[in-house]
Amino acid sequence: MWQLREVAEEKLALLRAETGLSDGVLRLLLLRGLESKEEISAFLYPSLKDFYPASLLPDIDKGLERLKRAIKEKEAILIWGHEDMDGITATVLLEEVLKDLRAEVSHFIPQKHQFKHGIYPPKILSEEGWKEVRLLIAVDCGTTNNLEVRELKEKGMETIIIDHHEVVSSLPEAVAIVNPKIPGSRYPFWELAAVGVVFKFASALLEDLLGITIEEWITAKPETLALTSLGTISDRVPLLGENRIIVKKGLEILRGKGRSPAWEMIRNLEDINTVLSLFSAIDGQSACDFFLTKDQGLAQEIFDKMVERQEVLKREVEETISLAETVKSVYPGIMIVKNVFLKLRFLSHIANRFRDKYLIPVIVLGKRDDGLWVAECRGVEELDLLELLRENSSLLLDWGGHKKACGFSIKEENLEEFINRAREYAEKNFLPKIEKNLPSSQERIVMIDAILSLEEIPKEVFLLPPFGEGNPPPLFLSPNTEFKEEWVRNFSIQGESEKIIPGNRYDIVWTVQEEGIRIKFFLLTRKGHPLGYKY
Numbered sequence: 001m002w003q004l005r006e007v008a009e010e011k012l013a014l015l016r017a018e019t020g021l022s023d024g025v026l027r028l029l030l031l032r033g034l035e036s037k038e039e040i041s042a043f044l045y046p047s048l049k050d051f052y053p054a055s056l057l058p059d060i061d062k063g064l065e066r067l068k069r070a071i072k073e074k075e076a077i078l079i080w081g082h083e084d085m086d087g088i089t090a091t092v093l094l095e096e097v098l099k100d101l102r103a104e105v106s107h108f109i110p111q112k113h114q115f116k117h118g119i120y121p122p123k124i125l126s127e128e129g130w131k132e133v134r135l136l137i138a139v140d141c142g143t144t145n146n147l148e149v150r151e152l153k154e155k156g157m158e159t160i161i162i163d164h165h166e167v168v169s170s171l172p173e174a175v176a177i178v179n180p181k182i183p184g185s186r187y188p189f190w191e192l193a194a195v196g197v198v199f200k201f202a203s204a205l206l207e208d209l210l211g212i213t214i215e216e217w218i219t220a221k222p223e224t225l226a227l228t229s230l231g232t233i234s235d236r237v238p239l240l241g242e243n244r245i246i247v248k249k250g251l252e253i254l255r256g257k258g259r260s261p262a263w264e265m266i267r268n269l270e271d272i273n274t275v276l277s278l279f280s281a282i283d284g285q286s287a288c289d290f291f292l293t294k295d296q297g298l299a300q301e302i303f304d305k306m307v308e309r310q311e312v313l314k315r316e317v318e319e320t321i322s323l324a325e326t327v328k329s330v331y332p333g334i335m336i337v338k339n340v341f342l343k344l345r346f347l348s349h350i351a352n353r354f355r356d357k358y359l360i361p362v363i364v365l366g367k368r369d370d371g372l373w374v375a376e377c378r379g380v381e382e383l384d385l386l387e388l389l390r391e392n393s394s395l396l397l398d399w400g401g402h403k404k405a406c407g408f409s410i411k412e413e414n415l416e417e418f419i420n421r422a423r424e425y426a427e428k429n430f431l432p433k434i435e436k437n438l439p440s441s442q443e444r445i446v447m448i449d450a451i452l453s454l455e456e457i458p459k460e461v462f463l464l465p466p467f468g469e470g471n472p473p474p475l476f477l478s479p480n481t482e483f484k485e486e487w488v489r490n491f492s493i494q495g496e497s498e499k500i501i502p503g504n505r506y507d508i509v510w511t512v513q514e515e516g517i518r519i520k521f522f523l524l525t526r527k528g529h530p531l532g533y534k535y
Contacts (some may be wrong), residue, residue: 064223076105078136142172178201202493286305359434480506
């Protein structure tokens with residue numbers, strides 16, 4: 001059976017009068033948290049002019065002044081990134097801008113779980129090629145690296161942090177911490193990915209030094225926004241507000257003609273998920289090289305390596321997932337997966353897969369060569385995994401991230417105590433919320449966002465993509481609708497389409513995607529039993 005999601009009817013009536021939009025579209029937009037004519041217009045017609053002033057970001061003036069001095073005095077600058085697509089794209093974007101400004105800049109992205117999370121002074125201070133570095137810029141990390149920033153400072157190296165992770169303790173003694181989530185932040189939108197924060201920081205730098213606006217920058221360097229959209233999508237931040245502008249406009253550019261070898265190759269791939277899957281097959285350093293090189297041969301070599309490695313990676317992931325299935329432990333409110341044979345680079349794959357499959361928080365632990373255990377944690381809505389880590393931080397070596405996606409490292413001797421405490425915490429704090437959200441009966445209730453006719457679809461429906469975190473594909477219902485023969489040819493139908501009889505009447509549940517209409521499944525109106533009923 002289906003059930004219509006509730007919205008405030010008085011707000012619906014007000015917006016109907018103000019916008020002239022159909023009730024079905026307005027219901028969906030209200031469910032997305034859009035409650036004014038201005039918010040709705042910005043959502044349906046996002047524009048580069050809708051970005052908030054970068055000057056509102058915390059510490060941005062301090063960061064810009066220090067960086068401008070480094071550029072002017074030709075100081076050696078090192079960008080220290082994080083090995084995921086958000087960190088990679090943030091690193092590439094910042095390096096390209098700084099090179100355009102004739103800065104002396106290089107980058108490094110450590111392999112995941114190679115060191116402690118974030119900045120790692122032993123590597124930075126011992127690398128022969130970095131002896132002259134006096135300014136480190138940490139992107140997509142650094143907010144929790146208090147001791148590390150202090151150690152670098154004592155050795156004569158200053159740090160700028162450009163990040164988006166949650167603040168879990170006192171802040172490091174950096175020159176600037178440009179992070180919309182730090183206490184006292186006046187920035188209106190807290191959900192930028194790291195590459196989004198770097199994008200805003202770089203736009204402020206270019207406006208300061210060259211007097212160009214974001215619009216002028218994107219016109220001259222359109223692939224900048226395409227790069228920012230890749231990192232934003234991959235980090236699963238809500239695709240609302242500034243993130244929606246970035247992704248909507250960035251994907252338009254991504255599908256256009258590329259101006260570098262990398263973008264020409266990416267443009268020909270099937271879809272955005274194919275792109276992101278490819279980059280998971282190589283290390284962060286190679287990914288950066290792919291984006292930064294102007295050499296067609298080198299770009300092709302890295303691309304071919306990604307394609308070849310992707311097939312191997314798929315097999316390795318599935319083998320690791322199979323192992324994880326055999327060693328997983330399910331407790332009230334949480335799942336814990338721990339094994340010395342789990343490959344560290346796949347811990348996040350396991351955590352994401354199991355969270356989506358079992359719909360409970362997941363902690364996946366693997367062991368490094370030096371004997372330390374590292375973990376990837378993934379949670380579900382309304383549950384705060386960071387708070388679990390905070391309450392047990394005395395047992396951890398380092399920790400941080402987001403409420404629904406975080407990680408930590410821990411010594412062997414503290415592991416069992418941590419697991420016991422995590423089980424107790426989850427049973428007390430997670431389980432009641434999980435049980436509250438479970439269906440009260442075996443019958444599946446399909447939650448419908450709005451009722452819309454399939455025969456007269458409002459044009460605004462096709463403005464709703466791109467979909468993702470915070471803006472999931474909607475479910476519309478067309479009740480008691482006569483199914484037309486041409487719909488079989490024109491719509492993408494999920495379900496047992498051979499059982500559909502044109503001319504019969506059905507309750508049709510459907511969604512929209514960038515390629516058009518997708519009919520999800522059908523309910524036979526008169527007989528009341530499901531037909532082609534799939535999820």
